[in-house]
Amino acid sequence: MQHGDAGYHIPVLLERSIEYLVSDPDGVYVDGTLGGGGHSSALIRKLGKNGRVFAFDQDEDAIEHAELLFQDDARMTVVRSNVVHLSDVLNAHDVKAIDGILLDLGVSSHQIDTPQRGFSFRFSGPLDMRMDRESTVTAAAYISQRSEEELADTFFTYGEERNSRRIARAIVRARAEQEITDTAQLADVIASVTPQAHRSKTMARVFQALRIAVNDELGVLERTLAASMERLRVGGRMVVISYHSLEDRIVKRFMRHEAADCICPPRVPVCTCGKIRRMEIITSKHVEADEIEIRGNPRARSARLRAAEKIHA
Numbered sequence: 001m002q003h004g005d006a007g008y009h010i011p012v013l014l015e016r017s018i019e020y021l022v023s024d025p026d027g028v029y030v031d032g033t034l035g036g037g038g039h040s041s042a043l044i045r046k047l048g049k050n051g052r053v054f055a056f057d058q059d060e061d062a063i064e065h066a067e068l069l070f071q072d073d074a075r076m077t078v079v080r081s082n083v084v085h086l087s088d089v090l091n092a093h094d095v096k097a098i099d100g101i102l103l104d105l106g107v108s109s110h111q112i113d114t115p116q117r118g119f120s121f122r123f124s125g126p127l128d129m130r131m132d133r134e135s136t137v138t139a140a141a142y143i144s145q146r147s148e149e150e151l152a153d154t155f156f157t158y159g160e161e162r163n164s165r166r167i168a169r170a171i172v173r174a175r176a177e178q179e180i181t182d183t184a185q186l187a188d189v190i191a192s193v194t195p196q197a198h199r200s201k202t203m204a205r206v207f208q209a210l211r212i213a214v215n216d217e218l219g220v221l222e223r224t225l226a227a228s229m230e231r232l233r234v235g236g237r238m239v240v241i242s243y244h245s246l247e248d249r250i251v252k253r254f255m256r257h258e259a260a261d262c263i264c265p266p267r268v269p270v271c272t273c274g275k276i277r278r279m280e281i282i283t284s285k286h287v288e289a290d291e292i293e294i295r296g297n298p299r300a301r302s303a304r305l306r307a308a309e310k311i312h313a
């Protein structure tokens with residue numbers, strides 16, 4: 001297969017991301033979000049015979065798929081784990097430093113399009129939404145355990161949903177009658193308080209917000225960026241593709257902070273912070289997919305890629 005398996009997921013910004021990522025063809029790389037293996041396939045093709053890739057996914061479907069896809073390539077190690085644990089995994093493999101890490105955040109098309117996973121309001125299925133099916137809190141549990149106010153905050157913060165309070169109130173009312181365990185039930189509750197013309201977009205925002213909360217995606221992203229920074233060797237690259245404005249803001253702030261040589265308040269006459277500039281930002285503005293790519297893969301529309309190089313230990 002040329003680029004992983006397009007039936008599983010079409011990789012976004014493929015050429016650009018790999019171009020930014022690889023500084024040494026015989027280096028060690030982490031693909032933190034393996035999915036259908038599209039980015040990993042392109043990465044491994046770019047590497048020499050001593051190059052290595054540790055490809056993480058917390059979803060066993062992705063792992064099973066990748067174990068077949070990469071079975072004949074000893075340079076590839078497939079790891080079933082949240083990438084936030086990359087330090088422990090690299091330690092276990094005796095790897096001290098890496099030359100690059102790629103994060104292509106969020107969920108794969110395979111996950112969204114599998115009704116049993118409960119990620120989409122377009123299919124009826126259990127309200128699950130866990131990327132890692134060994135983790136404990138499903139979206140159904142989240143919906144049943146959180147207060148009205150917490151649910152509203154989740155929809156507002158992660159989904160930028162303006163009707164968050166109304167939707168949360170409707171959920172609390174509905175769950176008092178009957179537990180909400182199915183995507184179709186949740187979609188019906190949202191529909192009951194949303195004008196027809198806005199239903200699809202509102203459902204998309206609420207479902208996305210729940211997914212982000214259930215998987216603690218923003219907290220994990222912050223911790224993963226920090227952990228990767230410690231593992232990157234000087235000259236190594238960090239490449240992140242995000243699909244949500246809050247994710248992108250975390251990445252942008254992280255890279256800008258690491259690229260700053262002073263974080264003193266603006267009016268201080270002499271720098272006293274002692275901050276060291278540890279990164280050079282490669283993509284001065286984020287990179288987006290072009291129209292041709294978006295036409296072939298609408299999911300690419302919201303993608304934002306940022307890349308930076310570590311310049312100081």
Ligand SMILES: C[S@@+](CC[C@H](N)C(=O)[O-])C[C@H]1O[C@@H](n2cnc3c(N)ncnc32)[C@H](O)[C@@H]1O
Nearest residue numbers: 011033035036037038039057058059082083104
């Ligand atoms: C957008 S897809 C990646 C697609 C992949 N680049 C490709 O070319 O097919 C995201 C994948 O990363 C996984 N994932 C998301 N966050 C993760 C995390 N923190 N740790 C491990 N896997 C994660 C998801 O389960 C999903 O399979």
